[in-house]
Amino acid sequence: MNDADRAPLAAAMKAYAASGALAFHTPGHKQGLGAHPLLRTLVTEEGLRAEVSLADELDDLHRPEGCIKEAQQLAAKLWGADEAFFMVNGTTEAIHAMLMSSLSPGDEIIVPRNAHRSLIGGLVLSGARPVYVSPEQDEVLGIAHGVTAEKVRRALAEHPAVKAVFAVYPTYYGVASDLCEIAEAAHEKGVPLLVDEAHGAHLCFSEELPPDALSCGADLVAQSTHKLLGAMTQASMLFRKGARVPAERVRRTMSLLTTTSPNYLLMASLDIARLQMEEEGSALVARAVRLSEELRKAVNTLPGLWCFGAERMGRPGAAALDVTKLTVNVSGIGMSGEEAMRILREKNIQAELADARNVLFIISIADTERETARLFEALQSLSSEHEGKSAASVLSVSVPPNLTTALSPRETFYAAREFVPLMQATGRIAAEEITFYPPGIPVIIPGERITKEAVGYLLEMTRMGMKVTGAQDVSLSTVCVVK
Numbered sequence: 404m405n406d407a408d409r410a411p412l413a414a415a416m417k418a419y420a421a422s423g424a425l426a427f428h429t430p431g432h433k434q435g436l437g438a439h440p441l442l443r444t445l446v447t448e449e450g451l452r453a454e455v456s457l458a459d460e461l462d463d464l465h466r467p468e469g470c471i472k473e474a475q476q477l478a479a480k481l482w483g484a485d486e487a488f489f490m491v492n493g494t495t496e497a498i499h500a501m502l503m504s505s506l507s508p509g510d511e512i513i514v515p516r517n518a519h520r521s522l523i524g525g526l527v528l529s530g531a532r533p534v535y536v537s538p539e540q541d542e543v544l545g546i547a548h549g550v551t552a553e554k555v556r557r558a559l560a561e562h563p564a565v566k567a568v569f570a571v572y573p574t575y576y577g578v579a580s581d582l583c584e585i586a587e588a589a590h591e592k593g594v595p596l597l598v599d600e601a602h603g604a605h606l607c608f609s610e611e612l613p614p615d616a617l618s619c620g621a622d623l624v625a626q627s628t629h630k631l632l633g634a635m636t637q638a639s640m641l642f643r644k645g646a647r648v649p650a651e652r653v654r655r656t657m658s659l660l661t662t663t664s665p666n667y668l669l670m671a672s673l674d675i676a677r678l679q680m681e682e683e684g685s686a687l688v689a690r691a692v693r694l695s696e697e698l699r700k701a702v703n704t705l706p707g708l709w710c711f712g713a714e715r716m717g718r719p720g721a722a723a724l725d726v727t728k729l730t731v732n733v734s735g736i737g738m739s740g741e742e743a744m745r746i747l748r749e750k751n752i753q754a755e756l757a758d759a760r761n762v763l764f765i766i767s768i769a770d771t772e773r774e775t776a777r778l779f780e781a782l783q784s785l786s787s788e789h790e791g792k793s794a795a796s797v798l799s800v801s802v803p804p805n806l807t808t809a810l811s812p813r814e815t816f817y818a819a820r821e822f823v824p825l826m827q828a829t830g831r832i833a834a835e836e837i838t839f840y841p842p843g844i845p846v847i848i849p850g851e852r853i854t855k856e857a858v859g860y861l862l863e864m865t866r867m868g869m870k871v872t873g874a875q876d877v878s879l880s881t882v883c884v885v886k
C-alpha cells in the first residue's frame with residue numbers, strides 16, 4: 404500500500420514538498436527558507452518544508468474534494484460516523500459547531516451543569532438557552548460524575564420545547580454515564596444528542612472501556628484526537644451520524660467557524676492519528692488498559708493513597724470507567740491534590756490535573772512499562788515520605804441549589820458589566836462563572852441570579868481556603884455582575 408492510500412492528506416503534503424515548486428505564496432517563511440533558526444530547531448527543516456497550503460493538490464478544508472475529503476472519509480469510517488470534520492481549533496471549536504448546527508437563537512438545550520467552559524461559548528454563539536441538569540456527586544472523592552438518564556428524561560418532560568440534549572462523556576476523570584439510555588430519552592422526543600467526547604477518542608478500540616458515544620446513538624460527537632491519541636495539540640474531530648442534524652448545516656457552521664488558513668501539519672496529524680489507530684489501535688489501547696490496571700493495583704498497596712477503579716462504578720451518573728484515567732486520592736497522606744502535584748513535579752513527574760483531594764494521571768497509547776514504573780516509584784516515595792500524617796479533613800461538597808437563569812449566556816455576554824463586593828451581590832445577575840474543586844460544579848454561571856445561599860457558600864469556601872476557578876477576582880472580595 405502506498406502513502407496516498409494509507410494517509411492521503413499527509414501523502415499530498417509530502418509530495419508537494421518533494422516537488423520542488425518554487426513558492427510565491429504564503430506562508431511567509433516559504434517552507435522554512437526564511438524561518439528563524441529557533442523555529443527551525445523547534446519544527447525541524449523537514450517539518451517546515453511540509454508546512455504548506457494553497458496548492459490545488461492540497462485540497463480545501465472549506466470545500467473538500469480531494470485529499471482532505473478522503474482523509475475525513477477514512478476517519479468517519481474508522482470511528483463509525485457518516486461524516487467527519489477535521490478541526491484545527493480543538494474540541495472547543497467542535498463544541499461551538501455542534502451547538503450552532505443544531506440550535507437557533509432562543510432554542511432550549513439540556514446541558515450538564517459541570518460542562519467544560521467551551522459549552523458557554525457555544526451558547527453565546529448560538530444564542531441558545533441552557534436548561535441545566537445537575538451531575539451526580541461523589542462525596543468521598545469530591546468529584547462530579549455524569550448526569551443520570553432519569554434526570555434528562557425529567558428535564559425533557561418539564562421543558563417540552565427543548566431542541567437538543569448535550570452530554571459530557573466520559574468526564575475528565577474517565578467516568579462514563581449511561582449514555583445509551585440518554586440517547587434513547589433524547590430520540591424518543593425527536594431531538595439530537597450532542598456529545599462532548601473530548602476524553603473518549605480511544606474508547607471504540609477496546610471492549611474493556613465504556614462504549615463510545617457514536618455507538619450509543621449520539622448524533623454529533625466532538626473528540627479531542629490530540630488529548631488521548633496521536634494528533635498534535637489543537638487537532639480534534641467532529642463526527643455526524645444520522646439525519647437529526649442536517650449535514651448541510653453542519654458543513655456551513657464548520658466553515659463559518661474555521662480559519663481560512665488551517666495549518667496542514669495539524670490536519671495531517673489527524674490523518675496520521677487515524678492511520679495509527681487503524682493499524683494498531685486495538686493493541687495500543689489494550690496495552691494502555693493493562694498498564695493502567697497494573698499501576699492502579701500497585702498504587703492501592705501504598706499507604707495513604709487510593710486509586711478508585713471499576714468497583715466504584717454502577718452508581719448514579721457513573722455506569723462505567725475508562726480505566727486509563729488514574730485518579731489518585733491523596734487525602735490519606737494529609738495533603739491536597741494540588742500539593743501532591745507540586746511535589747511530584749519536583750520529582751520530574753507532571754500530572755494532568757489536581758483538585759483538593761486527587762491527582763489525575765493519563766496513561767495513553769504512548770506509555771510503556773518504563774513510564775508507569777517511574778510514576779509508581781514517585782508515588783511510592785510520596786507515600787513513604789508523608790505516611791502517617793493525619794488524613795486531610797473531608798469537606799462537605801454540597802453546592803447550593805441551582806440558581807434561576809435571568810439572562811441567556813449570549814445576553815449576558817453582550818451586557819455591560821461591573822464588579823461589586825460579594826456581600827452586595829445578592830439579587831444581581833452573574834457575569835462570570837465561579838467553580839470550586841471539589842466538587843467541580845459551578846456555583847454561579849453567567850446569566851444566573853445570585854442568591855443569599857450562593858453568597859454564603861462562596862464566603863464559606865473562601866474562608867476554608869478553597870481554590871476558586873473562573874472568577875476574575877480570585878480573592879472573591881468582588882464578583883463580576885451585569886450592570
Ligand SMILES: Cc1ncc(COP(=O)(O)O)c(C=O)c1O
Binds near residue numbers: 495
Ligand atoms: C471535557 C472537555 N471538553 C472540551 C474541552 C476542550 O477541548 P480543546 O482543548 O481540544 O479545545 C476540554 C479541554 O480540556 C475538556 O476537558
